[in-house]
Amino acid sequence: MTAITGKYADFEGLREQAVALRRAGLSRRQIRDRLHVDNNDILNRLLEGEPPPEWTKRPNAKDDLRAKARELRLQGWTYDQIQVELGCSKSSISLWVRDLPKPERRDPSEQAKLAARKRWEHELAVRNVERQKAKLAARQEIGSMTERELFLLGVGLYWAEGTKDKPYARREAAQFVNSDPDMITVFLAWLRLLGIERDRLRFRVMIHESADAKVAEKYWAELAGVDSSRFVKTTLKRHNPKTVRKNVGDDYRGCLVINVTQGADLYRRIEGWWCGIVGAAASTD
Numbered sequence: 001m002t003a004i005t006g007k008y009a010d011f012e013g014l015r016e017q018a019v020a021l022r023r024a025g026l027s028r029r030q031i032r033d034r035l036h037v038d039n040n041d042i043l044n045r046l047l048e049g050e051p052p053p054e055w056t057k058r059p060n061a062k063d064d065l066r067a068k069a070r071e072l073r074l075q076g077w078t079y080d081q082i083q084v085e086l087g088c089s090k091s092s093i094s095l096w097v098r099d100l101p102k103p104e105r106r107d108p109s110e111q112a113k114l115a116a117r118k119r120w121e122h123e124l125a126v127r128n129v130e131r132q133k134a135k136l137a138a139r140q141e142i143g144s145m146t147e148r149e150l151f152l153l154g155v156g157l158y159w160a161e162g163t164k165d166k167p168y169a170r171r172e173a174a175q176f177v178n179s180d181p182d183m184i185t186v187f188l189a190w191l192r193l194l195g196i197e198r199d200r201l202r203f204r205v206m207i208h209e210s211a212d213a214k215v216a217e218k219y220w221a222e223l224a225g226v227d228s229s230r231f232v233k234t235t236l237k238r239h240n241p242k243t244v245r246k247n248v249g250d251d252y253r254g255c256l257v258i259n260v261t262q263g264a265d266l267y268r269r270i271e272g273w274w275c276g277i278v279g280a281a282a283s284t285d
Helices: 011-023 029-036 041-045 063-074 081-086 092-096 108-142 146-161 181-193 214-226 264-283
Strands: 174-178 201-208 233-239 255-259
Touching: 011 029, 011 041, 029 041, 063 081, 063 092, 081 092, 081 108, 108 264, 146 174, 146 181, 146 264, 174 181, 174 264, 181 214, 181 255, 201 214
Parallel strands: 201 233
Antiparallel strands: 174 255, 201 255
């Protein structure tokens, strides 16, 4: 400790002046220059217990991290867990939370589970970023679509999801059923390409009886760009108490059924188009 001698002999008098200047809002440098105190140890002792004025406090870029670290520590997190969560060093964490009580020691197996869950959450986040990048790149590969490409796509789409004629059930009718709004959008675009007039289309919603049918009807009408008056009576599916439904929630809107009236000729052409696609695909071998 620096001995108080010479010009600092009247320490108490000097301290009174330093405290008065500090409370008046002066910085350390200003007090040092005003009192001619060139010894930092003496200056620290003169200002001991006196907080600096607000204007001298510079914002700390890590203030938010410090606050979050303290919050997590109070929740019982370990240094390792806080470090993984915030990405800062253990030394900084230790400095920020050293005045807080230590969390209760957890069972090693519980700690291992928490660490594994944290690693898995991080892995899922990384995978999601990669997934979105792959989807975006694939989407950009498609670019614009020609009418022929849309025509072929629509034929395949119908043959996968539309009603088909069977030897045991003669159904030469053009009917398409799906719960995916994107599939419905593409199918309607295909019908427009074929020149099917909108007044030949009839719409119907199929939905579970516990869902909000009116909301579903409004949603599908807006998607199809038609008035809900064009919809025939909604088909309600009975609940089977032996099954556990997963298609629940606000985004469950059932299926939309699209019928093309007087569609026998259209169906026959669709079946012929599909046979042509199969033959052309086979000939590429």
